Amino acid sequence: MRAKPYSLFTQGFRTQGFRLKARYCLLLLIPYLATHALSMDFKGWYAEAISLAWVVGMAAFFVQFALGGRIRKGTLFTNIDWSMTRHKRVGKYLGYLFFLHPFLILAPSFAVSMDYGMTSLVSTLTAPAMLTGLIAWGLMLLFVLLAVYKQALPVRYETWHLLHLLGFSCVAILATLHVTSVGRHGQFQPGFNLLWWGLCSAAIALMLYNHLFKPLRLQRRPFKLKSVARVSTSDWQLTLEKPAGVDFDFAPGQFAWINTSGSAFDMNDHPFSIASCRKDLPVVSFIIRTLGDYTANLDSLQPGQNVYLDGPYGSMSLQDSDKADGILLVAGGAGIGPMLSLLRALAARQETRPVRLVYGNRSLDQMVMQDEIRGLEQQMADFRQLRVCSEESTASDIHTGVIDRVSLAQSLDTGRRENWEVYVCGPSAMIKAVRRHARALGIPESHIHYEQLAF
Known part of the structure; x- marks a missing residue:
């Protein structure tokens, strides 16, 4: 039975990605909503727009510590793929926002006249109270650039990681000092200051836990x-x-x-x-x-x-397939690891529903655990593997090329494909292609679960 025209739209709104984005955006808006709860005076639409951008930006900056903090509880952060990808992407936008912040603040002065704007600029740069903000601004730009171009830096990853943590911890403290001592809202709203210092303290505490207290625990249980x-x-x-x-x-x-x-x-x-x-x-x-x-x-x-x-x-779970008609596992190269774990778990519980594994590699000699997988084909009630190689192979059971719509369709049983669950792991480009092909074959996005090989 074909889905109703609106069903794929509503299913898209039920996908985990949408739910995570919605929760993330709502979390960032909490400090801004607090400004209205405290009846703050923004003095015009431009001041309110700047306040919105800055308050949401500061909230996003502190949430960065949680996104990269390997948190195992809390629905917003337990999907490490999503949170680490968001951490990297949002970090770049925060760099732009921090860079523009002083220019946006001074723009009304320059709109009056160039002389008035230059006078405001000089007084801002020379005011002792602005020192924390200027240092935070410079450090933020520096460490965002170091993060964006880390692959080109002639330093070990461990060195870069330590500098990354220490640098942004300094930015967090200096930016909080700035916004609570210089900002108009911080100067006159002790409750608002408490919010920023609470977020700053939580961010630094999470960093210390991950790199001091957690290693102490791990050291005792090797x-x-x-x-x-x-x-x-x-x-x-x-x-x-x-x-x-x-x-x-x-x-x-x-x-x-x-x-x-x-x-x-x-x-x-x-x-x-x-x-x-x-x-x-x-x-x-x-x-x-x-x-x-x-x-x-x-x-x-x-x-x-x-x-x-x-x-x-990781949030990938077989529980998502409890009501599925069939299960499709798709592995590209090193992505076979979690697919093997899922397959072994399905075999251990004597799964009787159709289970399919599409396993892609460059060449046949890169395929792992083939004896075990062939044994599972004999042991399990309805399991089979399709191997895909981009290089030509003399083996008769190899699909030559890449994992495409044809190879996926060959593995899926005809009928109610919309009731299948798909698990994917591999390079980002492969995951995007598999998601696109699976949707074209009638599988809703909400039934596709994936894990990337790099953050």
């Missing part, structure tokens, strides 16, 4: 490395063992930050998807593709060494 083995020409399987008495329960499809440096305080940790399922505990395994300096040196790890695991994180 996992042990059982083995590291090559499972394809491009991939490794990292197998860890959970220490006795440590609560590490995870849902299939989640991920964790792995730190193999020898110290939980080292910032050299990396996010990887869990490939095992709950029944494998206390063993936890990861499929990791060689994609950079860290992953290129995985063979140097020694069995028995301490490994620190921060997690689990």
Whole structure:
């Protein structure tokens, strides 16, 4: 039965992305609504517009700490993919807003006359009370630029990360001092000052928790490395063992930050998807593709060494498929990790509904766990795999090319496709393409769940 014309529209409004955006925007508006609750005088539409931009911008700045803070509770922040993507995107816009702030404040003076504008500019730059604002303004621009161009910087990621944290913590304190001591609202509204200092304190406290108190806890409960083995020409399987008495329960499809440096305080940790399922505990395994300096040196790890695991994180869940007619798993390259976790969990509970795995790679020798997957095809009631390779292969069961609408349609049963749930993990471009093709095949956006391989 085809969906009614309005149903896809309403389903789009029920997607997790829309709900998260709506909650995020409402959260940012709370300080602005507080200005009206306190009956503040804005002295005209322009002053109110500037106040709106600045108050919402300051709120967004403090929320940045939570978006990047690996929070495991609270519906707005537990979707790490969404929150980290939002953190990066909003950070750029905040840079623009901070840059424009003094010019927008001084624009009315220049509108009167150039002489009056220059007099206002000089008095602003030389006023002792403006020092905190000027320093915050300069630091904000500097560290936003360092964040945008971090890939081009000749420094280690760990060094950049430390500077990023310290720099924006200084900006938070200086900007709060500025807005509560110089701003017209801050000078005359103690309640408003309390709001800003509360947000600032929460942001700094979250940063200290993540990089001081949490490492202290992780240091006391290290996992042990059982083995590291090559499972394809491009991939490794990292197998860890959970220490006795440590609560590490995870849902299939989640991920964790792995730190193999020898110290939980080292910032050299990396996010990887869990490939095992709950029944494998206390063993936890990861499929990791060689994609950079860290992953290129995985063979140097020694069995028995301490490994620190921060997690689990991620909102991907099989609970979303409880009422589905079928389940489609789509993995691109290193994205096979969480799909294996989901598949193993489905096999463990003896799933009888149709389950399909579309697994794409450049070449056949990059496919992992093929013996296990073929075994699951025999074991499970209705499961099959479609392998997709961009390079030509002599194997008869390979779909040559990329994961496209044809390969997805080949895996989906005809009939009520709108009642299937789709789980996707891989590069961003692949995820966008799969979402587009799945929608074209009749699967609502609200039934598509995905995890990106990079933030």
